[in-house]
Amino acid sequence: xxxxxxxFIVKPEVPEEEIDTFIEQMKGHITHAGGTVDKVEKWGxxxxxxxxxxxxxxxxxxxxxxxxxxxxxxxxxxxxxxEQVIKFLTVRIDETLKRLEKxxxxxxxxxxxxxxxxxxxxxxxxxxxxxxxxxxxAAPGAPMPxxxxPxxxxPxxxANPNQEGR
Numbered sequence: 488x489x490x491x492x493x494x495f496i497v498k499p500e501v502p503e504e505e506i507d508t509f510i511e512q513m514k515g516h517i518t519h520a521g522g523t524v525d526k527v528e529k530w531g532x533x534x535x536x537x538x539x540x541x542x543x544x545x546x547x548x549x550x551x552x553x554x555x556x557x558x559x560x561x562x563x564x565x566x567x568x569x570e571q572v573i574k575f576l577t578v579r580i581d582e583t584l585k586r587l588e589k590x591x592x593x594x595x596x597x598x599x600x601x602x603x604x605x606x607x608x609x610x611x612x613x614x615x616x617x618x619x620x621x622x623x624x625a626a627p628g629a630p631m632p633x634x635x636x637p638x639x640x641x642p643x644x645x646a647n648p649n650q651e652g653r
Contacts, residue, residue, distance in 0.1 A: 488522070490553050490584065495566055495575035496545035499532055506546060509571065513550060516561060522554025540573050551580075 493513075497506050506529070514524045530547035539545070554562075559577060566575040 488553050488555055489579055490525070490551070490581040491559055492578045492580050493550040493552070493562060493566075493575065494578075495548055495550075495572050496535070496539070497548065497571050498540075498542060498573055499544045499546060501546065501571045505571065506548065509569065510548060510550070513562060513565070516565060517550075517552050517554055517558055520554060520558035520561060522552050522558045524550065524552045526551040542573055545573055 497509070510527060510529075514527070517524055526549070528549040530549065532544050532546050534544045535542065563575070563577055566572050
């Protein structure tokens, strides 16, 4: 048994009641084949990226279910022959869910390790290298001469960089 998502697009002129009965039929086929329907989402009418069978929009429906391979083949066969469906896509998502769960566990382990480590002592500032001297006129933390003052607006760039100074 694996987890799948089935996204299908129904023609825009199909009434909501007919879409609901079609969804119930699909759920019945899945449960009859031994699967379970986990989630059903109706996204409503949306514009398509390109024309499909002369349609510019369609009603989107997402089914998430757990079933075997034979049930998926039957669902796809029924979607292929249903005249109200213009497009469908089946995606197996159980491996993606496993991968995401593993990443979450690793992230939690790292966070727990980081929280349990003692805080590292602050490193003292390195003394000046040979030949270097601290500027005598600048106090520690004071801005460099010629640098813009903190909080001051940045100077405006020239109107046309190619005609600078003309």
